Amino acid sequence: MSDKVLTANRLSDGISVWLDASGQWVEDLQSAFVARHAEAVSALEATGTAAFADNKVVDVNVIEIEEKDGLLRPLRLRERIRAEGPTIDYAPGYRGLLGPFEAA
Amino acid sequence: MYRYDEFDHAFVSERVAQFRDQVGRRLSGELAEDAFKPLRLMNGVYLQLHAYMLRVAIPYGTLNSRQLRMLAHIARKYDRGYGHFTTRQNIQYNWPRLADTPDILAELATVEMHALQTSGNCIRNVTADHFAGAAADEVADPRPYAEILRQWSSVHPEFSFLPRKFKIAVTGAERDRAAIQVHDIGLHLKKNEDGRIGFAVYVGGGQGRTPMIAKKIRDFLPEEDLLSYTTAIMRVYNLHGRRDNKYKARIKILVHETGAEELAGQVEQEFLQLKDTELKLPEADIAAITAYFAPPELKSRPEGWESLARWKKADAGFARWVEQNVAPHKHPDCGMVTISLKPIGGIPGDASDKQMEAVADLAEEFAFDEIRVSHEQNLILPHVALADLEPLYRGLVAQGLATANAGLITDIIACPGLDYCALANARSIPLAQELSTRFGAAERQAEIGELKIKISGCINACGHHHVGHIGLLGVEKKGAELYQITLGGSGDENSSIGEIIGRGFEPEKVTDAVETIVDTYLGLRRDKAETFLEAYRRVGPQPFKDALYGATQAAA
Structure with a gap:
């Protein structure tokens, strides 16, 4: 079984978020809680369902990741782009992997 | 251009207030996502990979400076300082907060704009020739008719829950710059031998999973019958269009399965019932709307x-x-x-x-x-x-806005692709950028001449790849991006769907493949006047297959 994390988009602004070990939705995949066995995955799924029902997040999904050079990396390109942002310099102020968007 | 009347103002304001209430109830948890999603979509709010997306309607692509300034203001105040103009003449914002969307819509309403019917299974923004009212080859300005269709179709109760989305395009010129033959309904304004204005009516074109060129079902529809005949088409579609399978729900499938002649007969029958009803457009109404689109007074300035x-x-x-x-x-x-x-x-x-x-x-x-x-x-x-x-x-x-490349190889259409879109399988924008850089030298572009590259990041074909002279479709294969190439597509008055040339190319190889295609064209064209499309139509795919895959392999 590949490792898994729980991801969603925040209801209020739609920004991609991941669930961390303390049950918070955070904007950084690297802080996500990693489920490494079936029970932990079930717990993630249950947390996701509850968070959706609680109107905190939408589009909740468990996704597959791998750990590479100490970094979490989603297996699917789609999820890597969700985690890292668009692969293009779309606007001044965009810093890609370096951090959240700050208007230039 | 058209100006809102009291009814329009009241209607749009009412919708903003309604949506503000819905968003408020969603954020408070009173409304669940399943109930809210269709409501937000009716107001142009999608959820993409990184954030919400707001698609704002630009009816038939016409704006004044006050409206464009408002679009800039929204980009700055509520988004990340930019907007993306789409292949349906609309604009999309990629980063709005849900909580801000009612304010955005309220600001848009002050300049007579909205985001209604930019999503959902309804009649979408009616598109038109972008040179309307100015082109030398124009019979009449298509925008008054597009505006009449817009007013008629706005929250039309009978056509708000169609089997699938529905797109209408209108052109008034000989050269089709609105791609009417790849729309659900394409209207071509013309004059008959008596000098009367009317339309050739095309039905059942479209791109997506099953690309089709529309069939002409009426050679001349008098202008006063525009709404009754369109209603007749919509009724036949609403009744017989498939609702059991999303992928077979567009009218193009109905036309294909029914046959154009049979479908035309059904439409004519409906039309007979509607022809002399309140849907018949009074001359005065057409004149009143047309007056809004009167061209500016252009002085002689030799x-x-x-x-x-x-x-x-x-x-x-x-x-x-x-x-x-x-x-x-x-x-x-x-x-x-x-x-x-x-x-x-x-x-x-x-x-x-x-x-x-x-x-x-x-x-x-x-x-x-x-x-x-x-x-x-x-x-x-x-x-x-x-x-x-x-x-x-x-x-x-x-402002960096004087790139001299209209209609040339770097004037590329690209959908947002996997950099933004939740439906995409592959990226479109980085490929467009790489191609643009590769062919960017002015002399090289001039040498190549007219060549339209269109890129879609999934089979839904927002990037119009099916009608690209060179079309590129991104797919996902074994977890990686792969680009399928089609050649010979065209979205003009001689529309054609591009043919898949062979197996796809990895991202790092696709620009080279396009270059091989371009070089092959340059080597075989009769002279500089023969465009890529003309040359392709003359020689067919084989020389390009040979160049891309080798003669033996292609023949196998």
Whole structure:
């Protein structure tokens, strides 16, 4: 079984978020809680369902990741782009992997 | 252009208030996502990979400077300082907060704009020739009819829950710049032998998973019958269109499965019932709407010709821009200007808030306050005196908006692709950027001539790849991106669907593959006047297959 994390988009602004070990939705995949066995995955799924029902997040999904050079990396390109942002310099102020968007 | 009346103002304001209440209830948890999602979609709010997306309608792609300034303001205040002009003449914002969307819609309403019917299974924004009202080859301005269709279709109770979305395009010119043959309904304005205005009616075109060229089901529909005949088509579709399978629900499938002749018969039968009802357009109503679109008073300014010759001689960059981006206007002293949103190596269709404001200023100063959005993701100033071209050009240069590539190989259509879109399988924008950089040299583009590359990141074909002279479709294969190439597509008056040329190419190989195709064309064309499309139609796919895959392999 590949490792898994729980991801969603925040209801209020739609920004991609991941669930961390303390049950918070955070904007950084690297802080996500990693489920490494079936029970932990079930717990993630249950947390996701509850968070959706609680109107905190939408589009909740468990996704597959791998750990590479100490970094979490989603297996699917789609999820890597969700985690890292668009692969293009779309606007001044965009810093890609370096951090959240700050208007230039 | 059309101005809202009291009814329009009240209607749009009411919808904003309604949506504000819905968003409030969603954020408080009173409304669940399943209940809210269709409501937000009815107001143009999608959820993409990184954030919500708001798609704002630009009816038939027509804007004034006040509206464009508002679009810039929204980009700056509520988004990340830019917007993306789409292949349906709309604009999308990629980062709005859900909580802000009611405020955005309220601000849009102050300039007579909204986001209604930019999503959902309804009649979407009616699109039109971006040179409407200015083109020399035009029989009549298509926009009054597009506006009549817009008013009729706005929250039309009978057509708000169709089997699938529904797109109508109108052109009034001989050359089809609105791609009407790949729309659910395509209307081609024409005059009959008595000089009466009417439409050739095409039905059942579309791209997506099952691309089809529309069938002509009426050679001449008098203008007064526009709504009754369109209603007849919608009724036949609403009744018989498939609701059991999303992928077979568009009218193109119904036309294909029923047969154009049989379907035309069904439409005519419906039409007989509707022809002499309240749907018949009174002449006075058509005249009233047409009056809104009266062209500006274009004065005779013959001195522009002399100035133009002088400016062109003095500045090769300006000369190239005029050659490529300025088309003949019906008034001899004017031109139609394409403002390219395809800078070399840039993102097709994106414009920053500052650029939008600059275009608004320039439109006010030099272009009678009229701006258009083209389905090719550029902006257009339809009425510019030749005598004003040079100062306009200087203004555009200052904003990085004077790329001289309209209709050339770097004037690429690309959907947002996997960089933004939740439906995409592969990225479109980085490929467009790489191709643009590869072919960006002015001399090389000029040598290649007219060549339209269109890129979609999934089979839904928002990037119109099926009608690209060279079409690129991104797919996901074994977890990686792969690009399928189609050749020979076209979205004009001689529409055709491109043919898949062979197996796909990895991202790092696809630009080379396109270059091989282009070099093959350059090697086999009769002369410089033979465009890529003409050459492809003459020789067929084989020389290109041979060049891409080797003669033996392609024959196997």
